[in-house]
Amino acid sequence: xxxxxxxxxxFGAVQGYSLSASGRSKVGREADPVLTYGEITxxxxxxxMEMTNPQPxxxxxxxxxxxGKAVIFAAFLAPFKRATGIELIDDLFQxxxxxxxxxxxxxxxxxxxxxxxxxxxxxxxxxxxxxxxGDVFFTHCTCFDDPMMDxxxxxxxxxxxxxxxxxxxxxxxxxxxxxxxxxxxxLGWGEATLCFYRRK
Ligand SMILES: C[S@@+](CC[C@H](N)C(=O)[O-])C[C@H]1O[C@@H](n2cnc3c(N)ncnc32)[C@H](O)[C@@H]1O
Numbered sequence: 368x369x370x371x372x373x374x375x376x377x378f379g380a381v382q383g384y385s386l387s388a389s390g391r392s393k394v395g396r397e398a399d400p401v402l403t404y405g406e407i408t409x410x411x412x413x414x415x416m417e418m419t420n421p422q423p424x425x426x427x428x429x430x431x432x433x434x435g436k437a438v439i440f441a442a443f444l445a446p447f448k449r450a451t452g453i454e455l456i457d458d459l460f461q462x463x464x465x466x467x468x469x470x471x472x473x474x475x476x477x478x479x480x481x482x483x484x485x486x487x488x489x490x491x492x493x494x495x496x497x498x499x500x501g502d503v504f505f506t507h508c509t510c511f512d513d514p515m516m517d518x519x520x521x522x523x524x525x526x527x528x529x530x531x532x533x534x535x536x537x538x539x540x541x542x543x544x545x546x547x548x549x550x551x552x553x554l555g556w557g558e559a560t561l562c563f564y565r566r567k
Pocket of ligand 1: 401405406436455
């Protein structure tokens with residue numbers, strides 16, 4: 368199975384923008400800019416995996432995981448022991464959890480090397496979950512505000528040296544992270560800048 372086939376199988380019928388809108392309206396946050404929705408593409412996750420070179424047994428997190436595309440593609444494309452997404456909007460979290468179940472039931476049996484791999488999603492704020500065991504992080508943070516980027520930067524300082532972090536558009540603000548590389552890349556909503564950091 369290719370990443371494109373995986374996309375069509377698990378996400379062909381998933382309407383992330385509608386799920387985000389309905390989920391935000393349930394909590395009265397329709398217009399909150401930090402909850403603006405947008406998605407990665409399989410190609411962009413492939414590039415992120417090439418740049419971060421995940422090793423067998425490592426752990427991946429997506430902070431603000433939407434319908435779960437980045438988590439599931441990262442799990443599919445790299446030898447992570449576990450890939451976990453954290454999402455604040457319930458409708459998105461529910462959809463991602465359904466896709467994780469389908470990944471386990473329909474995709475993993477076709478790829479025996481993925482047998483022991485875990486893919487899961489956590490509901491709630493990324494700031495309420497311990498992620499200090501992560502090795503590779505992604506956060507699609509284009510619409511997060513400056514205080515939130517400071518908060519993410521401080522949270523990630525808890526990670527071990529060598530941890531890799533990929534951000535979109537906005538950067539980390541902690542001196543504990545070295546910017547290795549930044550590059551334009553086309554995501555689901557248009558051209559963005561991917562920034563690659565390493566924990567010192
Ligand atoms: C631009 S979307 C990215 C979705 C997914 N990572 C992707 O790239 O396809 C950002 C997501 O972050 C979520 N989010 C915003 N603040 C959050 C928080 N404090 N904790 C967890 N998720 C949050 C939003 O609801 C939204 O789904």
